[in-house]
Amino acid sequence: MACVLEAPLRMSVLSEVTASSRHYVDRLFDLDPQKVLQGVIDMKNAVIGNNKQKANLIVLGAVPRLLYLLQQETSSTELRTECAVVLGSLAMGTENNVKSLLDCHIIPALLQGLLSPDLKFIEACLRCLRTIFISPVTPEDLLYTDATVISHLMALLSRSRYTQEYICQIFSHCCKGPDHQTILFNHGAVQNIAHLLVSTSYKVRMQALKCFSVLAFENPQVSMTLVNVSVDGELLPQIFVKMLQRDKPIEMQLTSAKCLTSMCRAGAIRTDDPCIVLKTLPCLVRMCSKDRLLEERVEGAETLAYLIETDVELQRMASISDHLIVMLADYFKYPSSVSAITDIKRLDHDLKHAHELRQAAFKLYASLGANDEDIRKKIIETENMMDRIVNGLSESSIKVRLAAVRCLHSLSRSVQQLRTSFQDHAVWKPLMKVLQNAPNEILVVASSTLCNLLLEFSPSKEPILESGAIELLCSLTQSENLALRVNGIWALMNMAFQAEQKIKSDILRGLSTEQLFQLLSDSDVNVLMKTLGLLRNLLSTRPHIDHIMSTHGKQIMQAVTLILEGEHNIEVKEQTLCILANIADGTTAKELIMTNDDILQKIKYYMSHSNAKLQLAAMFCISNLIWNEEEGSQERQDKLRDMGIVDILHKLSQSSDPNLCDK
Numbered sequence: 001m002a003c004v005l006e007a008p009l010r011m012s013v014l015s016e017v018t019a020s021s022r023h024y025v026d027r028l029f030d031l032d033p034q035k036v037l038q039g040v041i042d043m044k045n046a047v048i049g050n051n052k053q054k055a056n057l058i059v060l061g062a063v064p065r066l067l068y069l070l071q072q073e074t075s076s077t078e079l080r081t082e083c084a085v086v087l088g089s090l091a092m093g094t095e096n097n098v099k100s101l102l103d104c105h106i107i108p109a110l111l112q113g114l115l116s117p118d119l120k121f122i123e124a125c126l127r128c129l130r131t132i133f134i135s136p137v138t139p140e141d142l143l144y145t146d147a148t149v150i151s152h153l154m155a156l157l158s159r160s161r162y163t164q165e166y167i168c169q170i171f172s173h174c175c176k177g178p179d180h181q182t183i184l185f186n187h188g189a190v191q192n193i194a195h196l197l198v199s200t201s202y203k204v205r206m207q208a209l210k211c212f213s214v215l216a217f218e219n220p221q222v223s224m225t226l227v228n229v230s231v232d233g234e235l236l237p238q239i240f241v242k243m244l245q246r247d248k249p250i251e252m253q254l255t256s257a258k259c260l261t262s263m264c265r266a267g268a269i270r271t272d273d274p275c276i277v278l279k280t281l282p283c284l285v286r287m288c289s290k291d292r293l294l295e296e297r298v299e300g301a302e303t304l305a306y307l308i309e310t311d312v313e314l315q316r317m318a319s320i321s322d323h324l325i326v327m328l329a330d331y332f333k334y335p336s337s338v339s340a341i342t343d344i345k346r347l348d349h350d351l352k353h354a355h356e357l358r359q360a361a362f363k364l365y366a367s368l369g370a371n372d373e374d375i376r377k378k379i380i381e382t383e384n385m386m387d388r389i390v391n392g393l394s395e396s397s398i399k400v401r402l403a404a405v406r407c408l409h410s411l412s413r414s415v416q417q418l419r420t421s422f423q424d425h426a427v428w429k430p431l432m433k434v435l436q437n438a439p440n441e442i443l444v445v446a447s448s449t450l451c452n453l454l455l456e457f458s459p460s461k462e463p464i465l466e467s468g469a470i471e472l473l474c475s476l477t478q479s480e481n482l483a484l485r486v487n488g489i490w491a492l493m494n495m496a497f498q499a500e501q502k503i504k505s506d507i508l509r510g511l512s513t514e515q516l517f518q519l520l521s522d523s524d525v526n527v528l529m530k531t532l533g534l535l536r537n538l539l540s541t542r543p544h545i546d547h548i549m550s551t552h553g554k555q556i557m558q559a560v561t562l563i564l565e566g567e568h569n570i571e572v573k574e575q576t577l578c579i580l581a582n583i584a585d586g587t588t589a590k591e592l593i594m595t596n597d598d599i600l601q602k603i604k605y606y607m608s609h610s611n612a613k614l615q616l617a618a619m620f621c622i623s624n625l626i627w628n629e630e631e632g633s634q635e636r637q638d639k640l641r642d643m644g645i646v647d648i649l650h651k652l653s654q655s656s657d658p659n660l661c662d663k
Contacts, residue, residue, distance in 0.1 A: 021056035028065045033076065036069065040082045047089050054093040063090070063104045071109055081121045084113065088128035091135070098135040106132065107142050111149055119159055126156075126166040133170050140174040150187045157192050161201045168193060168207035175214040185222055189215060194229050197239050202249075209243065209255045212236075216262035223266035226259075237263065241275050244283045250292070254299055257283045261307040271311045281307065281314060285321045288364075290330060294353040297331065301360035305367040312371040319368050319375045329382050331361035355397045362392060362403035366410040376414045386425040393430040398439065405434060405445045412452040419459060428453055428460040432467050440481050447476060447487035454494040465495065465503065474510035482524055489519060489530040496537035501547060504538050508548065513555045520559050525572065532563075532575040536582060545586035553592050556583075557599065564602050570611055577606060577617035584624035593625065594636055600643060607648045612657050619652070 024046060027039030043062070047054050057063075069075050070083040087106060090097050106128075113125035132138050143149065153170070156163045171189065175181060189211070196208035216222045229236045242248075243256035260280045263269045269276060284307065286292075287300020308314040318324055334357055335350035365385075369376040379385060389411075392404025408427065411417055422428075431453070434446045450469070453460045473495070476488025492507055508516075519531040535556065539545050549556065556579075563576045580603065584590045593599055606618035622645060626637045640646075 021053060021060055024057060025060045025062045025065065028062065028069065033079065037076070037079045037082065040066070040069070040079065040086060044082060044086045044089060047086065051093045054090050054097055058090060058097060058100045063087070063101060063106070067104055067106060067109050070113060077116070077118045077121055080113070080116075081118070081124045084110070084121065084124035084128050088124065088131050091128060091131040095135060095137045098132055098137050101132060102138060111146070114152060114156065119163075122156065123160065123162045123166070126163055126170075130166040130169050134173045140176050140180065143170065143174045144180065144183060150183060154187055154189070154192050157196075161199065161204050164196055164199065164204045165201065165207050168196065168204070168211045172207065172210040172214050175211075178219065181215055181217075181219050181222060184215060185219075185225075190222065190225050190229060194231050194236065197236070197243075198231055205243075206252060206255070209240075209252065209259065213255050213258040213262065216259055216266070218262065218265070220266040220268070223263040223268040226263060227268040237269060237275055241279050244279050246286075250287075250296055253283055254287060254296065254303070257287075257300075258303050261303050264307060265310075271314055276307075276314070277317065281318060282321065285318060285324055288324060288327055289322065290327070294334065294350070294357060298353065298356045298360045301328065301331070301364045305360070305363040309367045309370065315368055315370060315372060315375060319372070319378065325365075325368065325375075325378050325382055328361045328364060329385075331357040332384075332388055355395075355400055358388075358392065358395075359397070359400045359403040362389070362400070362407040366403070366406040369407075369410045370413075373414055373416065376411050376417060380411060380417055380421050386421050386427070390425060390427060390430050393434050398442070401434065401438070402442050402445065405431075405442055405449060409445050409449040409452070412449050415457060418452065418455065419457065422453065423459045426460075426463075428464050428467075432464065432469070432472075435472055440484065443476075444481070444483045444487065447473075447484060447491060451487060451491045451494055454491050456494070456497050461495070470495070470503075470506050470510045474507075474515070477511065477515060477519060482527070485519075485522070486524070486526050486530060489527060489534060493530055493534040493537055496534055498540070499537075501544050504544060504548065505551075507534075507538065508552060513552065516555070517559060520563065525569065528563075528568070528572055529575060532572065532579060535559075536575065536579050539579060539582040539586075542585065542587055545582060546588045549583060549586060549589035549592055553589065557592055557596060561598060561602070564606075570613060573606070574613050574617050577603075577614065577621060581617065581620035581624055584621045587630070590625055590636075593621070594639065600640075604643060604645060604648065607645070607652070612659070615652065616659060619649075622649075 024039065024043045027042070028036060030036050030039065043057065047057065066083045066087055070080050070087070072080075075083075087101065087110075091101055110125045110129050110132075114122055116122060116125075133140070133143065153167050157167055171184060171193075175184060193208050193211050196204050197212075199205050199208070212226065216226060226236050231239060237260065240256040240259050243252050244260075245253070248256075257280050260269065260275060261284075264271060264273070264276050264280070271277075281304070284300050284304035287296050288304065289297075292300065304318060308318050334354040335347055365379050369379050389404050389408050392400055393408070395401050395404070408431070412422065428450075431446060431449060434442060435450065438446065450464070450473075452458070453464060454469075455461070470492070473488045473491045476484045477492070479485050479488065492511070496504055496507055511519075516531070519527055522528055522531070538548055539556075560576055560580060564573060568576075580593065580599070584593055593603075603618050603621050606614045607622070609615055609618070622640065626640065627633060
């Protein structure tokens with residue numbers, strides 16, 4: 001019998017809940033304004049901290065009615081304010097609640113409310129807007145659809161400490177990328193927010209600081225402006241440094257460090273400035289220590305990685321600060337062994353942050369090891385480091401995979417490590433796997449790393465070749481993405497260096513003549529230079545030169561002509577003349593030059609060019625063509641003499657450039 005009773009019981013409970021909620025909604029439609037107000041106040045008290053009640057009221061249609069009352073001119077200010085408070089409370093529930101509010105066009109209604117003269121009502125609207133905008137489901141662009149909104153918000157900053165706190169919070173959450181930064185900057189954000197850094201309210205100071213950290217991020221214009229702004233006779237960088245001090249709350253220290261980091265990376269503060277070396281860097285290293293919260297350790301490591309990314313002195317300083325390299329190894333030890341954690345909430349928290357910790361550690365290791373060989377050695381000698389990177393390459397989290405590849409790329413710049421640790425751990429295997437199918441941002445870094453693994457002294461070169469790398473790299477050269485095209489051709493260039501003839505033939509077959517021409521006419525000079533470098537490496541050692549020119553000679557000569565006639569810089573033309581000099585070094589291949597009058601005239605032209613590098617490269621061609629010990633040298637010398645080459649050589653022997661003179 002008990003089983004039969006169960007369902008009706010559930011139904012009655014549900015209908016009771018809905019019925020009690022319906023009574024709140026019904027009161028919103030009462031004809032007596034006083035009863036409506038009391039109904040809204042009772043609803044406010046009922047929904048505080050009660051997500052179920054919030055969801056019920058949304059389902060029963062409370063939101064459109066509350067918005068109607070909020071927008072009615074006839075509603076009392078008190079009623080409109082209470083409506084805004086209830087809507088703010090509903091927004092504090094789940095993401096679905098926020099979606100429902102957005103579907104009812106709550107943002108335009110609240111923005112309209114900001115035009116009211118009543119401060120309490122304005123504050124309630126701003127508080128609700130703040131709650132909605134900090135939700136991940138709200139599109140930031142909704143703040144920027146009407147150009148007058150930002151200037152009105154700037155004007156409201158002076159009204160009260162609550163308007164200051166909420167508006168700064170809205171700005172810092174809705175400032176995503178350079179377009180938003182520019183809009184806020186052009187509306188005077190720096191001038192309007194700067195004085196809030198010395199507010200008596202901690203919350204206002206903190207939100208103003210967060211605003212500056214997002215405004216300045218990767219933005220030279222904002223950073224250069226901030227450096228010269230002063231508040232009460234004190235420059236902003238000095239104010240930020242005060243906020244870095246150990247006695248300040250951690251969130252304030254971290255956010256100030258982010259502001260100073262952005263200003264340093266933008267060139268507004270020098271990397272050797274005491275505020276960076278003695279304040280910002282030590283503060284961020286401190287944030288990586290074991291006694292900080294996991295979230296703080298993540299943010300500290302990521303900010304430090306960004307600060308030192310391009311400066312070798314800062315990298316060296318960080319590497320010897322507070323045993324940082326060893327300290328970071330601890331980032332891989334979360335979640336702690338399950339048996340040690342009795343608290344399930346703690347385990348959940350650790351699991352959630354484990355990915356972020358690994359990502360942050362890989363990023364910081366990548367920055368630390370970007371330039372210095374000794375630092376790379378220390379990183380690799382840290383416990384299980386290579387195993388951790390190899391595991392990172394196959395993680396489910398795309399962000400961890402990208403950070404692990406970046407770390408590997410940074411360490412792959414070391415000749416010593418390529419020959420030892422990289423070989424011992426067969427790093428090329430997981431790397432090739434990553435290259436099979438990954439998003440472009442991972443492909444770019446992974447293919448850069450592969451370029452290093454294919455250098456001639458790297459023991460990984462052989463096995464990579466055997467695992468089908470040529471086909472993979474040839475396909476990269478056809479990518480729409482410029483960085484992938486550069487890396488594809490660069491890796492092939494490294495692969496062709498001092499390679500055996502079979503590999504060179506495989507590369508040419510894999511690329512196809514059509515693709516080679518495509519690359520030689522690429523609009524990017526980097527692609528062009530690397531393609532010429534590839535051709536130069538393919539056309540080295542006589543038997544290889546003769547073999548390749550016998551199969552692809554016509555097309556290669558066409559390509560050379562095309563470039564020497566085109567509008568290209570000195571480096572491109574010099575590289576092309578060096579290719580001709582290599583062809584001229586072949587036994588049979590040199591005939592392709594000798595029977596091509598157009599090419600001979602071009603060599604002659606470049607011998608008299610105003611640029612010494614081009615003159616020298618052209619003379620290499622001549623010197624390889626007239627070598628005495630080779631068959632047919634007399635006929636070649638006669639032909640070149642008839643062309644007037646000897647006269648040019650006489651002239652060049654009087655040159656003031658010693659290299660030209662000797663040659």
